[in-house]
Amino acid sequence: MSRGDLQTSFDVLVIGGGNAGLSAAIMAAEAGCSVCVLERAPRFYRGGNSRHTRNLRAMHAAPTSVLTEAYDEEEYFQDLLRVTKGKTTERLARLAIRGSQDSVAWLEARGVRFQKALSGTLHLGRTNAFFLGGGRALVNALYRHAESLGVIARCEAPVEQLHLEDGRCRSVTARLGGRLHDFTARSVVFAAGGFQANIPWLKESWGDAADNFLIRGTPYNTGEILKQLLDQGVAQVGDPQQCHAVAIDGRAPKYDGGICTRVDCVSLGIVVNAAAERFYDEGEDFWPKRYAIWGRLVAAQPGQVGHVIIDRKAIGLFMPPVFPAVTAGSIEELAGKIGLDPQALAATVAGYNASVREASFDHTALDDCRTEGLDPPKTHWARRLDEPPFHAYTLKPGITFTYLGVAVDDKARVLMAHGRPSANMFAAGEIMAGNVLGEGYLAGIGMTIGGVFGRIAGEEAARHASNAG
Numbered sequence: 001m002s003r004g005d006l007q008t009s010f011d012v013l014v015i016g017g018g019n020a021g022l023s024a025a026i027m028a029a030e031a032g033c034s035v036c037v038l039e040r041a042p043r044f045y046r047g048g049n050s051r052h053t054r055n056l057r058a059m060h061a062a063p064t065s066v067l068t069e070a071y072d073e074e075e076y077f078q079d080l081l082r083v084t085k086g087k088t089t090e091r092l093a094r095l096a097i098r099g100s101q102d103s104v105a106w107l108e109a110r111g112v113r114f115q116k117a118l119s120g121t122l123h124l125g126r127t128n129a130f131f132l133g134g135g136r137a138l139v140n141a142l143y144r145h146a147e148s149l150g151v152i153a154r155c156e157a158p159v160e161q162l163h164l165e166d167g168r169c170r171s172v173t174a175r176l177g178g179r180l181h182d183f184t185a186r187s188v189v190f191a192a193g194g195f196q197a198n199i200p201w202l203k204e205s206w207g208d209a210a211d212n213f214l215i216r217g218t219p220y221n222t223g224e225i226l227k228q229l230l231d232q233g234v235a236q237v238g239d240p241q242q243c244h245a246v247a248i249d250g251r252a253p254k255y256d257g258g259i260c261t262r263v264d265c266v267s268l269g270i271v272v273n274a275a276a277e278r279f280y281d282e283g284e285d286f287w288p289k290r291y292a293i294w295g296r297l298v299a300a301q302p303g304q305v306g307h308v309i310i311d312r313k314a315i316g317l318f319m320p321p322v323f324p325a326v327t328a329g330s331i332e333e334l335a336g337k338i339g340l341d342p343q344a345l346a347a348t349v350a351g352y353n354a355s356v357r358e359a360s361f362d363h364t365a366l367d368d369c370r371t372e373g374l375d376p377p378k379t380h381w382a383r384r385l386d387e388p389p390f391h392a393y394t395l396k397p398g399i400t401f402t403y404l405g406v407a408v409d410d411k412a413r414v415l416m417a418h419g420r421p422s423a424n425m426f427a428a429g430e431i432m433a434g435n436v437l438g439e440g441y442l443a444g445i446g447m448t449i450g451g452v453f454g455r456i457a458g459e460e461a462a463r464h465a466s467n468a469g
Helices: 019-030 046-053 073-084 090-100 103-108 132-149 200-211 224-231 287-299 331-337 342-355 445-468
Strands: 009-015 035-040 053-058 128-131 152-154 158-164 167-174 179-190 243-249 269-274 308-312 326-330 392-403 413-415 419-425
Touching: 009 019, 009 445, 019 035, 019 046, 019 132, 019 179, 019 445, 035 179, 046 132, 046 445, 053 445, 073 090, 073 287, 090 445, 103 132, 103 152, 103 445, 128 132, 132 152, 158 224, 167 419, 179 445, 200 392, 243 287, 269 342, 287 308, 287 392, 326 331, 331 342, 419 445
Parallel strands: 009 035, 009 179, 035 152, 179 419
Antiparallel strands: 053 128, 158 167, 167 179, 243 392, 269 308, 308 392, 326 392, 413 419
C-alpha cells in the first residue's frame, strides 16, 4: 500500500516517540542501523508522557554534579519493594536500577542538560536527577540527536495494524497523510505507552468511577498497540486496575494536565472526603514514596473526590500547583466554599487538632509530630490546623499511565504467551513497565524504566537486525 518514494523498509522500526522509543532509536542508529520512529501525536505533542516529566531516579555510589550523597542498588530496590508491596520481577527491577547508574551520563552525552533538585516537599536531591527545562527539553534534545544520526521520525503516524506471525512482526500498517503504508523492519521496538487515555478500557476494571478520572498524561496513549499485541499471542503482565495514579487538582483539564496540576501539600495537612471524613495517613512516609498512592485512594472515595486542608503554616513548604487554593478565614467558611458540611468539617478538624502531639517539626525528616488515638493516624508532620487563613484544594484521581503490559525478558525481548521470546520484537517504557511496577510508584522510576529498557531494546534490536541481514 506504499505510495511514492516514502521509505518504508528499515533495519529497526520503533513505534512510539517518547523517552523509551527515542533511547532505543538512538542506540540502534549508533550501532549503524537504519531506523524509523512512528509517533502517533502531532509534532507539538510528540514525546508521550516524557513531555511532562521532571526527573529520573538514578543509582549512584557518590555525589555527582546534580545528585547528593549516595544511593546504592540495595536501598533503591528496597524503596521499590515498599511501594510495590513486593509486586515486582526482581531480576528486571535490578536490571533497571543498575542501568540507571549510567543514565545521566548517557543523556548528557546526547544533549540533555540537568539541574540540581528543586526545594519543597520533594525530598529528591539525593535520589533523582532533574532535567533542565523539564521533559519537553529532554524530548527535544533526544529528537535532535536521533535525527543527527539519520533516524527518520514521523509524527502524526498512527500504527493501525500489526501483522504478527509465528512470534514475529512481519510488518505494520501506519497512516501517514491520510494514506495507509506498510512498514517492514528486521527488528521492531514497541514503546507506545499504556491505555490510560482509553476511558472505555479503564471502565472495564474501574466501572463508572473511571468517568470521573482525569488523565494527567498524554491523550494519545489509548492502548491500541498494546491490545493488538495481547490479542495476537504476546504474554501479558500486570493488573489492568493498577496504574500510576496521583491526586491532582480537580480543576485540571480532562487530558494532558501534566505535572503542574499535582497537589503536593497532602503531608502538610489533612485530606477528607465528601463527608468531611479523613480516610488515610497523610504522613505515612516521604512524599516521593507516597504521592502516587493518593490517586487510588481518592478514586475509592464517594464521587472520586477528596479535599486537602492546610493552614497558614504550610504555605511556602510545597511546590504550589497551577491553580490557587480556595482560602477562608475559618474552617466553617472554607467548608462552605468547597461544598462540605461546615459542622462536619469543623468536627473533623477539631478531633484531629486534639489528637496532635507536636514535637520538633521537620519536613525534611521523618519527624515525631504525630497523632495519638486517631483513626486513621497521622504518623509524621502532624501539626494543628489552627492558624488562618485556611486553604483547600479539591482533589480528583489523575491517571498517568497504566501497568497492564507485555512481558519481556532481560534483553527487552517481547515474550509470547508460551513463554518463548519473540524472534524480532522488543519493548520498552510504559508498555512493559508492569514487569517492574506491579503496584505503587516511586518518583522518577518511570523514566528510569523507559530509558534503561529503551537502551537495551535498541541495542538488542540492532544486534538482531545485523545478524538477520
